[in-house]
Amino acid sequence: MPKLRAETHQPVSVADAPELVLVQPEAERRRGLPRPLRRAIGPVLLVALWHVLSVTGVLPPTVLAGPATVLSSAASLWATGELQAAILASLGRAASGLAIGGTIGISLAVISGLFRLGEDLVDSTMQMLRTVPNIALIPLFIIWFGIGEAPKVALIALATAFPLYLNVYAGIRNVDQTLVEAARTLGLSRPAMIRHVILPGALPNALVGLRYSLGVAWLALVFGEQVNATAGVGYLMNNAREFFQTDVIVVCLVVYALLGLIVDFIVRLLERLLLAWRPAFSGA
Amino acid sequence: MPKLRAETHQPVSVADAPELVLVQPEAERRRGLPRPLRRAIGPVLLVALWHVLSVTGVLPPTVLAGPATVLSSAASLWATGELQAAILASLGRAASGLAIGGTIGISLAVISGLFRLGEDLVDSTMQMLRTVPNIALIPLFIIWFGIGEAPKVALIALATAFPLYLNVYAGIRNVDQTLVEAARTLGLSRPAMIRHVILPGALPNALVGLRYSLGVAWLALVFGEQVNATAGVGYLMNNAREFFQTDVIVVCLVVYALLGLIVDFIVRLLERLLLAWRPAFSGA
Amino acid sequence: MSGRDNHDLAVRVRGLTRRFGERAVIDTLDLDIRKGEFVALIGASGCGKSTLLRILADLDHGITGEVRVPRRRAVAFQAPRLMPWKSVWRNVTLGLPGGDHRGRAEAALAEVGLSHRSDVWPKVLSGGEAQRTSLARALVRDPDLLLLDEPFGALDALTRIKAQHLVAELWQRRRCAVLLVTHDVEEALLLADRVLVMREGVIARSIPVTLDRPRRLDNPVFAALRGELLDLLGVSEDVAGRRAA
Amino acid sequence: MSGRDNHDLAVRVRGLTRRFGERAVIDTLDLDIRKGEFVALIGASGCGKSTLLRILADLDHGITGEVRVPRRRAVAFQAPRLMPWKSVWRNVTLGLPGGDHRGRAEAALAEVGLSHRSDVWPKVLSGGEAQRTSLARALVRDPDLLLLDEPFGALDALTRIKAQHLVAELWQRRRCAVLLVTHDVEEALLLADRVLVMREGVIARSIPVTLDRPRRLDNPVFAALRGELLDLLGVSEDVAGRRAA
Amino acid sequence: RGASPDLSKVTLRIGDQVGQHRSKLQAAGLLADVPYKIEWSAYPAAFHLHEALKAEAIDIGAANDSPTASAIAGGSKIAVVAAWGNGGKGTRLYVPKGSTAQSVADLKGKTISPTTRGSVAHFLVVGELRKAGLTESDVKLAFLNPVDAGAAFAAGSIDAWATWGIYGARIRSTLGARVLSNGEDVNSGLFVFSAARSALQDPAKVAAIADYADRIERSYRWSREKKADHIAWYKTYAKQDEETALAVYDDDVPYRRLKIDEEFAGRLKKTFDTWTSVGVLNGAFDFRDYLYRDLAVGA
Numbered sequence A, B: 001m002p003k004l005r006a007e008t009h010q011p012v013s014v015a016d017a018p019e020l021v022l023v024q025p026e027a028e029r030r031r032g033l034p035r036p037l038r039r040a041i042g043p044v045l046l047v048a049l050w051h052v053l054s055v056t057g058v059l060p061p062t063v064l065a066g067p068a069t070v071l072s073s074a075a076s077l078w079a080t081g082e083l084q085a086a087i088l089a090s091l092g093r094a095a096s097g098l099a100i101g102g103t104i105g106i107s108l109a110v111i112s113g114l115f116r117l118g119e120d121l122v123d124s125t126m127q128m129l130r131t132v133p134n135i136a137l138i139p140l141f142i143i144w145f146g147i148g149e150a151p152k153v154a155l156i157a158l159a160t161a162f163p164l165y166l167n168v169y170a171g172i173r174n175v176d177q178t179l180v181e182a183a184r185t186l187g188l189s190r191p192a193m194i195r196h197v198i199l200p201g202a203l204p205n206a207l208v209g210l211r212y213s214l215g216v217a218w219l220a221l222v223f224g225e226q227v228n229a230t231a232g233v234g235y236l237m238n239n240a241r242e243f244f245q246t247d248v249i250v251v252c253l254v255v256y257a258l259l260g261l262i263v264d265f266i267v268r269l270l271e272r273l274l275l276a277w278r279p280a281f282s283g284a
Numbered sequence C, D: 001m002s003g004r005d006n007h008d009l010a011v012r013v014r015g016l017t018r019r020f021g022e023r024a025v026i027d028t029l030d031l032d033i034r035k036g037e038f039v040a041l042i043g044a045s046g047c048g049k050s051t052l053l054r055i056l057a058d059l060d061h062g063i064t065g066e067v068r069v070p071r072r073r074a075v076a077f078q079a080p081r082l083m084p085w086k087s088v089w090r091n092v093t094l095g096l097p098g099g100d101h102r103g104r105a106e107a108a109l110a111e112v113g114l115s116h117r118s119d120v121w122p123k124v125l126s127g128g129e130a131q132r133t134s135l136a137r138a139l140v141r142d143p144d145l146l147l148l149d150e151p152f153g154a155l156d157a158l159t160r161i162k163a164q165h166l167v168a169e170l171w172q173r174r175r176c177a178v179l180l181v182t183h184d185v186e187e188a189l190l191l192a193d194r195v196l197v198m199r200e201g202v203i204a205r206s207i208p209v210t211l212d213r214p215r216r217l218d219n220p221v222f223a224a225l226r227g228e229l230l231d232l233l234g235v236s237e238d239v240a241g242r243r244a245a
Numbered sequence E: 001r002g003a004s005p006d007l008s009k010v011t012l013r014i015g016d017q018v019g020q021h022r023s024k025l026q027a028a029g030l031l032a033d034v035p036y037k038i039e040w041s042a043y044p045a046a047f048h049l050h051e052a053l054k055a056e057a058i059d060i061g062a063a064n065d066s067p068t069a070s071a072i073a074g075g076s077k078i079a080v081v082a083a084w085g086n087g088g089k090g091t092r093l094y095v096p097k098g099s100t101a102q103s104v105a106d107l108k109g110k111t112i113s114p115t116t117r118g119s120v121a122h123f124l125v126v127g128e129l130r131k132a133g134l135t136e137s138d139v140k141l142a143f144l145n146p147v148d149a150g151a152a153f154a155a156g157s158i159d160a161w162a163t164w165g166i167y168g169a170r171i172r173s174t175l176g177a178r179v180l181s182n183g184e185d186v187n188s189g190l191f192v193f194s195a196a197r198s199a200l201q202d203p204a205k206v207a208a209i210a211d212y213a214d215r216i217e218r219s220y221r222w223s224r225e226k227k228a229d230h231i232a233w234y235k236t237y238a239k240q241d242e243e244t245a246l247a248v249y250d251d252d253v254p255y256r257r258l259k260i261d262e263e264f265a266g267r268l269k270k271t272f273d274t275w276t277s278v279g280v281l282n283g284a285f286d287f288r289d290y291l292y293r294d295l296a297v298g299a
């Protein structure tokens, strides 16, 4: 008695077998705008919406200046050189902070990802510390690091360490066990194992962490640059808030938003370069 | 001519072949404390360090109150009912915010993870918005949502949406393409495909996002509770910072840290329940 | 190969080309499979058999040419491709319409000898067990075209015979078209109506097997066909007889 | 099986048990493999062959019993287990001591017929190509014990013969101990000094193959051994001759 | 006092809220001939500045009396070295254009934002409510950051807003907000320079602080005498238009230097007591212990 019975359909005779469907070649399927243009649609729509809301007065200028005002404010900030200076200053801080925080975060993630003992010591501590609000630590940082660049960089380092830690650690724990076994039989030394197996395997996750950290580095500036800053995007925004310069606030927001796009671009590029090996799903 | 030559070692005769090594059974390898105890080591060490620094005066009490002071401050805040009220108020906000933000974040991630068109519209917009500092958006939220609970919840929703978005989206894009193909040949409908293939495949990443979001929900309260709040952990801390109540600040920090441990516990539990299928590396 | 009525066809391929970079793995290939026909496909490793199968499964669109296949297809891939987050039985019935999934899964798993494994995660399956699960997943469906990519490669002799039997039985009952990729020439001759030899991106030879079923390995026609096919694969009788150094 | 001098052994297993939950997949198994001996291991799908191999490769410690293996081992797993983030040639030489990795990888890949694929990512390899890469990765090492888990399962007849030849040649040159898991009885008889039949968690039979090399399929001793082994696997001569329905 | 100490070796670390003093002294040409080195640091709000002061990362910094009292209550080791008063100008209680409220009493049951808790505007609200015979429970207080309160005011989420400086000027001009009370009889109008106690151990540094305080005094004088210059400076410094600059001018310039004496300690205590009465601060302090009365007052 055949048991693998097809129960949903009655057996069909060859005569009334179904019509054939055509497999559509890709060239005929794909059409429309090139990719980068299509990715611009969302942001452009958003700006358009903002413009409309501003012009119709739904968004009063005291709350959120319209795109036109913001453009002219940005132009004048650019003309005085303030905007460039702010971006450069913040960029420097973000870069140093990210370098330090990233190194710490990734190192700790490797330690707790690889070693049970490391996990026992490091992981719960990190999980505990990561929910501590940064701003509450600023007074401590002032005491330890003074009021120069150090506390700002330390704050960014702290803020960026956690996303990288979380994602790299998760990435390491997500590495295919069968590959780790295979690598073990190949006689890799521990450092070689980390370099050639664990870290590449954790890379897709690590890049998510990087994406996060790159964003957080800039967000942390809003707080870091409350401490004795005379330049920087965070400083500019804090200052604008003090002086009720809604247009400058929005210029800063736009700078932040553009930065988000740049971060996205960078990480996408890295993904394209570093994850070319990945047989992953890429959307329908 | 044999080409697969072993070049590093001279061919050995059977006589001088190497000694055999014993494969160690696990029972003899594993020893020591049970897991939860070992995970407590890190935090306990940290508190001990803090205590020592406080007692020896390296951390003066005006800067960071010692564990003893903090305990007694916590006790008195508890006695007045302030601490419980704060935690309850914040918990309610965090839960609503997370529910809304999580739903939005995951839905958008599914849309841009699954559909090229969705990605084009949603992803760059999200990448752009996520680097915009939340605090600068509070005025907008006030205009839209007033000064009641709504803007606080909205802020948390916003803050939690991004980590879930980022990680779920990355998770979806990390799903093994060969499995998606296999599922396609099984004739799954689109919703079934999402439910049975894409989301489970993205789950390890989604849980990282959840971990992040659960932390961020509380961190966002620090800003959310600047808006006309009379209770809440964020409110308590902001207040304490402005009025230099170092002991209360530290009580709040401790609450946040404990919360981090609780979040970690919850997510670990979820991982154990939901990721049992995973043949992943679990540390050496 | 082309004179037949289209209405009679389960697969119709004309001028199919698939390039990876410069290399055309499939190069203006034509192929017809009649409804209810059992076709075996053999060829050297890397010659494009799985690529062709993926195209027939409507999974690869980087192609030029005309490809027509029935709407209802079932595939057993070369690798088992089980969803690691679904237990074995849920993998088998994933996407199946209708009810009583558990019962149908159990029946299918029993047929491939895996009743005792239906509740475990795929990660604990042995190689052959995973392959049988994947086969059960394809056979439990109700296809007009069954695409099997080396479905018995990881099975021991006895299990393999049972699995072959199972496929043959399903085919005879359902009269679906079957395309079986295999490296085992005897297997191809035992099961198929026609054996295709793929080489350099095209179907180099199509050899009808007109032997009555059930077939016997010791039939002289069988032996002759076997010799011819091995020859086409580059294995001379002498090498086949005296294989290891 | 036990009277020999320990000094002469490459593998010594005594009272090995491996349980998964309640089920003892390996149940007080004893096994000796002499230095330089070529042993084939056959058995039904799911009987514990890969489990035993993993233990011999020092990858599974949930065991009881005594297991002794040489320090230098090389393994080709049942699934290719290539690092997806390393190109094919880097996979081959991963972890190899000494220099000129590229050259050695190219030589090894040439031997398995994959010269043209050495720079691609594993994801684009065909099933047989991936298997050959995995084999090259094991053969390029310099082991005292070579563990091969169905290394030729996804290969067509010609490629398979070449790969078998390669393993035999390496073994003869290096005189390393080899444990080859296979489902192909003829392959076991062509290559091995001894064929082990695994059943119910132990080595149920150990059959020495004393035929001179090179061996011929048409040798009557060979045919007799083949019949005996198939019988042990549950396949009667009759079924073997007349396989599909 | 002995021979004047050698100032050239002194580095005075000055904390400056939103960089205002530095900018203004520069504009008034008062930084040209400073005989000691100044290390400036800028902070967006008073409590940031006081955090730095508490950590002794700066020697001296200026803030209103309320944050200063908070810092003292919070255990900061500071002493008040100089102070100015403007007679309580600048902080006002506003209602929207269409509001029917004619007096503070009319706000009973309404929502008032005193900006942030413990701010000078909060101080004003507390005083105004008392004057009108109301308590805090008779109204709804919505504590908000200035920018957020501005949004709430524009959106009509609050019925009245107590605020200062630019915020007040801007809602008057752009939203037509009406002043319900100018608060001059309630506001303390104090502007207080505090020094880290460690800085006061060094006579040279004290001399530098004295000199710096004199320069501040001269800068106020400059603002009063050179109105056009002040307006021009303010417009670029705060990036405001002429109208706003003019609107805040009268509040910003009438600061007169106060003696650091018994009476001043009393004014600080009065501020502190107001805060303890509404539960914002607590404890008991003798503010005379937090004064440094010996700073030389020059020209």
Ligand SMILES: Nc1ncnc2c1ncn2[C@@H]1O[C@H](COP(=O)(O)OP(=O)(O)OP(=O)(O)O)[C@@H](O)[C@H]1O
Residues within 6 Å of the ligand: C020, C021, C025, C043, C044, C045, C046, C047, C048, C049, C050, C051, C052, C078, D117, D123, D124, D125, D126, D127, D128, D129, D154, D156
């Ligand atoms: N995405 C790809 N990019 C580049 N080359 C590819 C890709 N997919 C497959 N190939 C190449 O195309 C050739 C045919 O692959 P295919 O998998 O069809 O082989 P096959 O005939 O199934 O071989 P096997 O018997 O080893 O499974 C192989 O050389 C393979 O490396």
Ligand SMILES: Nc1ncnc2c1ncn2[C@@H]1O[C@H](COP(=O)(O)OP(=O)(O)OP(=O)(O)O)[C@@H](O)[C@H]1O
Residues within 6 Å of the ligand: C117, C123, C124, C125, C126, C127, C128, C129, C154, C156, D020, D021, D025, D043, D044, D045, D046, D047, D048, D049, D050, D051, D052, D078
């Ligand atoms: N981690 C595990 N947990 C539970 N069961 C397991 C686990 N690993 C393997 N098994 C079971 O143990 C049995 C032996 O597996 P093994 O992989 O050794 O089989 P095998 O002899 O190699 O079979 P095949 O020829 O199919 O590869 C199988 O039934 C398998 O399902």
Ligand SMILES: [Mg+2]
Residues within 6 Å of the ligand: C049, C050, C051, C078, C149, D126, D127, D128
């Ligand atoms: Mg293939």
Ligand SMILES: [Mg+2]
Residues within 6 Å of the ligand: C126, C127, C128, D049, D050, D051, D078, D149
């Ligand atoms: Mg196996």
